[in-house]
Amino acid sequence: MIHHLIPRVLAKLLIPFILLFGLYVQFHGDFGPGGGFQAGVIFAAGIILYALIYGLQAAQSVIPARLVAALMALGLLIYAGVGVATMMLGGNFLDYDLLDSHDPVHGQHLGILVIEFGVGVTVAAVMITIFYQFAGRLHLVRDLEAESDGS
Amino acid sequence: MNWEALIDIMLLALLLLVAIGIVRLRNLFAVVLLAGIYSLLMALVFTLLDAVDVAFTEAAVGAGVSTILSLGTLALIDSQREKIPSRFAFTPLLLSVATGALLIWGLSGMPEVGSPDAPAQLHVAPYYIEMTPVEIDVPNIVTAVLASYRGFDTLGEVAVVFTAGVGVMALLGSIPAVYSRGRRRRQPDAERADT
Numbered sequence: 001m002i003h004h005l006i007p008r009v010l011a012k013l014l015i016p017f018i019l020l021f022g023l024y025v026q027f028h029g030d031f032g033p034g035g036g037f038q039a040g041v042i043f044a045a046g047i048i049l050y051a052l053i054y055g056l057q058a059a060q061s062v063i064p065a066r067l068v069a070a071l072m073a074l075g076l077l078i079y080a081g082v083g084v085a086t087m088m089l090g091g092n093f094l095d096y097d098l099l100d101s102h103d104p105v106h107g108q109h110l111g112i113l114v115i116e117f118g119v120g121v122t123v124a125a126v127m128i129t130i131f132y133q134f135a136g137r138l139h140l141v142r143d144l145e146a147e148s149d150g151s
Numbered sequence: 152m153n154w155e156a157l158i159d160i161m162l163l164a165l166l167l168l169v170a171i172g173i174v175r176l177r178n179l180f181a182v183v184l185l186a187g188i189y190s191l192l193m194a195l196v197f198t199l200l201d202a203v204d205v206a207f208t209e210a211a212v213g214a215g216v217s218t219i220l221s222l223g224t225l226a227l228i229d230s231q232r233e234k235i236p237s238r239f240a241f242t243p244l245l246l247s248v249a250t251g252a253l254l255i256w257g258l259s260g261m262p263e264v265g266s267p268d269a270p271a272q273l274h275v276a277p278y279y280i281e282m283t284p285v286e287i288d289v290p291n292i293v294t295a296v297l298a299s300y301r302g303f304d305t306l307g308e309v310a311v312v313f314t315a316g317v318g319v320m321a322l323l324g325s326i327p328a329v330y331s332r333g334r335r336r337r338q339p340d341a342e343r344a345d346t
Contacts, residue, residue, distance in 0.1 A: 030294050031290050033204045035293075035297065037208060038208055041211040041212050045216060048216075072316050076310060079309055080306060083302075094299075105287065109289070111299065112287070112299055115302060116294075116298055118309065119305065122313055126312050126316030129316045129319065129320060130315075133319050134223035134227065135223060138223075138227060
């Protein structure tokens, strides 16, 4: 990897800003364009860039594949959990008005924030999982090619 | 002619050129990159249509992640092998021309772009625009519609994304290097993981 000096340096500079921008898009979605879906993809792109430049193993030591697989389900559970919570409070599924007993508008703000977070977690985790799966398969392909070349 | 129409025409011409390039090219690597460029151009078209949220998604997903995943697929398959040039086929050509002609004919029944009298603007859209500041109070009405008014739809979309992830895991997840803790945890050759 020593020959890829420029991508390494550039990635090191860019990745923090990509992740920060992902968080900005995540939590600024109420005010500007964006939201959980776009934020999840941007965040995943930062991790994927790290994996591309520094290797799959390095990326998986930061974010293990098992953790990502769990996060995939967690995001969806957070989203559906908000719906169940509003039902427990006596309303309809995903009726955020009830999340704040004093002000329905605050309940809406809270509900949107939480479900967008769930969307972001699931989308980022799914994108990273798909990439991990593809990249993890690459070694097997190379092994097979090496075996067929050797024989 | 105003500037926006000129930009529209240029973008659409570029889209057409890129699409022809995708069909004509034999090199899969170039095709994947052109598909990314196509998505970026589409993002610009969506921006011109004032659909910034859609443009954002198109740029992030279409040009970003799907390009990376396509390149990952190319790394898995033999990307150097060129497509076999197909012979001229009359029926597909006739079908595409007929479909295209039908779509262009259907355009005459469409309302003008941005027309306030379009059927899409007359159903629930006035309610959303009127009531979002009162009921939800977030400046981005798109977020209010997606996350609150149509929260159940979005839950379904997240479930679709989740299912896609589970599907990929089910199809490719038998790879011991990534997921199993046991016998073949990871081969000790670090340089291979770096490539």
